[in-house]
Amino acid sequence: MTTCVLAVHAATTGVTAAAVDATGAVRARGHRELAQHRPAPGQVEHAPEEIWQAVLGAVREVLDRVQAGELASVAITNQRDTVLLWDRETLGSPRRAVAGQDRRTGEVCERLRAAGHEARVAELTSRGLSPGAPGPTLAWLAEHEPRTWALVEEGRYAVGTLDSYLVARMTRGLEHVTDVSNASRTLLHDLGSGDWSAELCGVFGVPLDALPEVVPSGGEVARTDPRVFLGLALPVAGLVADRSATHLGLAGLGAGDASWDDTASSLLVTTGRRLVRSAGALTTAVWRSPDGTDTFALEVTTGADRSSESWSGLRDAAPDLVSLRVEHDADERLCQDLGHRLGLDVHRAGSPDAAALRGAALLARTP
Template sequence: MTTCVLAVHAGTTGVAAAAVDAAGTVRARGHHELAQHRPAAGQVEHAPDEIWQAVLGAVRGVLGHVDASGLGSVAITNQRDTVLLWDRETLGSPRPTVAGQDRRTTQVCAALREAGHEARVEELTGQGLEPGRAAPALAWLAEHEPRTWALVEEGRYAVGTVDSYLVARMTRGLEHVTDVSNAARTLLHDLEGGGWSGELCSLFGVPVDALPELVPSWGGAATTDPRAFLGLSLPVAALVADRSAAHLGLGCLDAGDASWDDAASSLLVTTDRRPVRTAQVLTTAAWRSPDGADTFALEVASGVDRSSEWLPGVREAAPELASLRVEDGVDDRLCHDLGERLGLDVRRASAPDATLRGAALLALRPR
C-alpha cells in the first residue's frame, strides 16, 4: 500500500480520521461522535477524555480498513477556540473544556472593552474582544475557579487548545506544542512578533509558562507513543487549525486565494507573508513554515450579507483576488449568490474532505 498520512480532525460534534495518500486521495475513513454538554444557559463544554476517546475511536475506524504499516505520519487539525486544562503528569483534566460556542465570557469581554483595552488587543492580535476565545475563558476560570487556577499558576496544569491536548495524549505528556493558526485565535498571540504576548498574558492573567510551545505547522513536532496511541509510533508531521486546513485542502496556497466555509459562513483570503489591517475584517495567521515564516490571511466571519462593508477592504489588501473556492456540496443558489455579491468566479473543489486532505497534504510538504 502507498504510504499514507493519518489525518485527524477534532471538530465540535465529532472526530473524523482518514488515511490520505500523497495524491490527496482518501483511502479509508473513520468517525466517532462527540457529545456537547450544556451545564447552564450560554455554556458549552466537552469532557476532555471524551475528546481523546473519540480520536481513538475514529482512528480505530481507519485501522479497520488499512494496515498500520502503511501509515507514515499523523496530521492533526481541530476547531480553534476550545480551551483545555490538564495535569502535566497524569494527563487528567480537572474540569471540562470551555468550547468556542460558549458565551460565559461575555461580561469579561465587556469589562475589558469598557476599560479601553479592545483597541490594543486588536492591534496585537488582529482580533476583537469576542466571547468564545481562549483568553477570556481563562480569565473567567481564574475568577470563578481559583483553586483550579492556582495549580495552573504553580505549573502543575498545562493550558492549551485541542491540538496541544491531543499531542500531549499521543506522546504521554512528553510534548506541549501548538501551531500559529491555533495560537492566533486565543487573543494571547502577538501577530507581528510571532509568539505569545507577555502584555496580553498579563492583561488576561495567564501564565506564559502554562501555554504550549509554538512550532511550525508542518515538518515534525513530536512522535506518538505506541503505548498511548493504539500501537502507533508516528511523527506528528502537521498541526493546523481546521479553517486553515480546509483552505489548503481547497487548493488555496498563494496570496489572493480565497475559500468559503459554508458551516461557519466565513471567507478566508490568503495575504502571504504580511499581516494586513483593514476595516470589518479579522486578520489571522494561517500557518507557519519550518523556516519560521508566517503566512497570514483575512477572515470575514459575518457572512456574505454584509459584503458591501468589508469587500472594499479585502480587495485593497488582496488585489489578486479573482476566484472563490468552495467544497463540493455547497448549495448551487448560495454559490450563485456568493459569485454575484462578491464579483468572483466560484469554483467547486474536485474532491471532498477538504479539511482532512488539507491537513494531510500539509504534512507531506517538504521541510
Template sequence: MSVLAIDAGTTGVTAVVVERDGRVVATGHQELARHSPASGWVEHAPEQLWQATLGAVRAVLGRVDRATLEAVGVTGRRGTILLWDRETLGSPRPAIGWQDRRTAQVCDRLRAAGHEDRLAELTGLGLDPSCSGTKLAWIAEHEPHTWALVESGRYAVGTVDSYLVTRMTRGTYHVTDVSNACRTLLLDLGSGDWSDELCSLFGVPRDALPDLVPSWGEVTTTDRRSFLDLSLPIAGLAGDQQAALFGQACFDEGDARCGYAPGAAVLTTVGTTLPRARGGLLPTAGWRSPDGELTYALEGALPGCGMTPEAIASEVRDLLAAIPPPTALRVDGAAAADDLRCQLLADRVGVPVERPTVLETAPLGAAFLAGLGAGVWSSTDQLRHAWRLDRRFEPAGRAD
C-alpha cells in the same frame, strides 16, 4: 504513501486517510457530546474527546494498510480551551467550547477599562467570548483552587490540537502552532510569539501555554502504547479554518476560500506582511513554515442563522469587496454541495466559484500539512496538483 489526519470538531471527531494523489480513501467519525450546564455555556469532557479521537482513528485503520501511513496531522476548533495534569494527563474540569458565552462580562470589563484597542493592535481581534484568553481569565476568577495548580506548573493549558498531541505522545510534548494560538488573545500577531503583555493582562502564566512550533515539519512521534500501536511523525498542526484554507491549496497572495455550512467563513491569503483589518475582514495567522516564515490571512465570518442563501452570498460579496478580487473563490463545507448556492455565490461575487471533490477541507488541509512536513509531498506545487476540482461555476450562469 498516505497520511492520517484528525479533525476535532464541535460535535464529533473525524479521521481521514489521504493518498499521495489527494484522494481521501478512508473516513471515520465518532460523535462528541456537548454539555450546557448553564445558559450560554458549552463544555466537552476531555476524556470523551480523546476516546472519540481513538474511535475515529480506529475506524480508518480498519480500512487501510497502516504500513502505508507516513505521518499524522491534527486540526480542531481554535477557541476551545482545556486544562490537564502534566503527570496523569487527567483534566480537572471540562473543556470550555469555542461557542461558550460565559465570559461576556469579562469582555465587558476589559472593554470598559480601555483595553480593546490595544488588544486589536496586538492580536488583530476584538474582545469576544469565543477567544480562549477570556475563558482562562474566567477560570482564574471562578475556580481559584484549580487555577493555583496552573500557576504552580502542575496543570497545563492548551488548545484542542495541543491536548491531542499530549495524549498521542503520552504527555511528552505540549505544543501548538500560530494558527491555533492566534485565537487565544495571547499571541502577538506581528512577532508570532506569546505576548508577555497579554499574558499579564489575562493573568495567564506563559509557562502554562504550549510551545509554538511550525505548522508543518516533524514535531515528534506518537507513542505506540498511547495511540493504537502507531508510531507516526506528528508533522502538521493548524486551526480548522486555516487548515481548510491550506486544504484548498490557497497558498499565494490573493487566493481565497469560503466555508459554507450553512453560514460562511471567508479567508484570503495575504502573504508575509501583517495586514490591517479591511472592512469585515480581520488579520489572522495562516501558517508558519519550518524556516520561520509566517504567512498571514484575512478572515471574516457570517453566522448564517436566519439568513437566506441570497443574503449570505451578498454578505460574502461585501466582505470580499475590501480586497482585490480573487481570480476564483474556492468553496467547501456541507452547503457547498448545493449547485444552486454555488451558482448564486458566483453571480453575486462576480468571480468563478470552484468546488473541490473533497468538501471537508479542514482534515484534508491537516493531511496536506503533515504530508508536506514528512516528505509525502515535496512542495506546495505538488499539493496544487493533489487538489481536485469537482466543478467550476462561472458568474451569470455560465457554468462549465
C-alpha cells in the same frame, strides 16, 4: 509502503480520522460523535476524555481498513477557540473543555473593555474582546475556579487548544505544542512577533509558561507513543486549525486565493507573508512554514445571515481576490450569489472528501 497521512479532525460535534494518500484521496475513514455539555445557559463544554476516546475510536476504524505500515505520519486539525486544562503528569483534566461557542465571558470582556484594554488587544491580535476566545475564558476560570487555577499558576496544569491536548495525549505528555493558526485565535498571541505576548497574558492573567510552544504547522514536531496510541509510533507532522486546513485543502496557497467555508460562514483570503489589515476583516495567521515564516489571511465571517445584503462588504475587505474555491457540497445558490458579489468564478472542489482532512494531510507532507 508508508504512503498515507493519518489525518485527525476534532470538530464541534465529532471526531473524524482518515488515511489520506499522496493524491489527496481518502483511502479509509472513521468517525465518532462527540457530546456537547451545556451546564448553564450560554455555556458549551466538551469532556476531554470523551474527545480522546473519540479520537481512538475513529482511528481504530481507519486501522480496520488500512495497515499500520501504510501510515507515514499524523496530522491534526481542530475546531478553533476551544481551550482545555490538563495535568502534565497524569494527563487527566480537572474540568471540561470550554468550547468556542461558549458565551460565559461577556462580563469579563465588558470589564476589560471598560478598563481600556480593547484597542491594544485589537492592535496586537486583530480581534476585539469577544466571548468564546480562550483569553477571556481563562480569565473567567481564574476568577470562578481559583483552586483549579492555582495549579495552573504552580505549573502542574497545562493550558492549550485542542491540538495541544491531542498531541499531549498521543505523546504520553512529552510534548506541549501548538501551531500559529490556533495560537492566533487565543487573544494571547502577537501577530507581529509570531509568539505569545507577555503583555496580553498580563491582561488576561495567564502564566506564559502554562502555554504551549508555537511550532511550524508542517514538518515533524513530535512523535506518538505506541503504548498510548494504538501501537502507532508516527511523527506528528501537521498541526493546523480546521478553517486554515479547509482553506489549504481548497488550494488557497497563493496571495489573493479565497475560500468559502459554509460551516463557518466565512470567507478566507490569503495575503501571503504580508500582515495586511483591513477595516472589514480580521487578520489571521493561517499556517507557519518549517522555516518559521507565517502566512497570513483576511477573514470575513457573515454569521447566520446568508442573505445578499450580508455580502456587501466582502469585496471592500478583500479587494485583491484572484480566485474563489468552495467545497464539493457547498450550496449552489449561495455560491452563485457569492461569486456575483465578488466578481469571480466559483471553483468547486472535485472531490466530496472533507477539505480540512486534505489540507492537514498536505501540511504533514511538507518537507
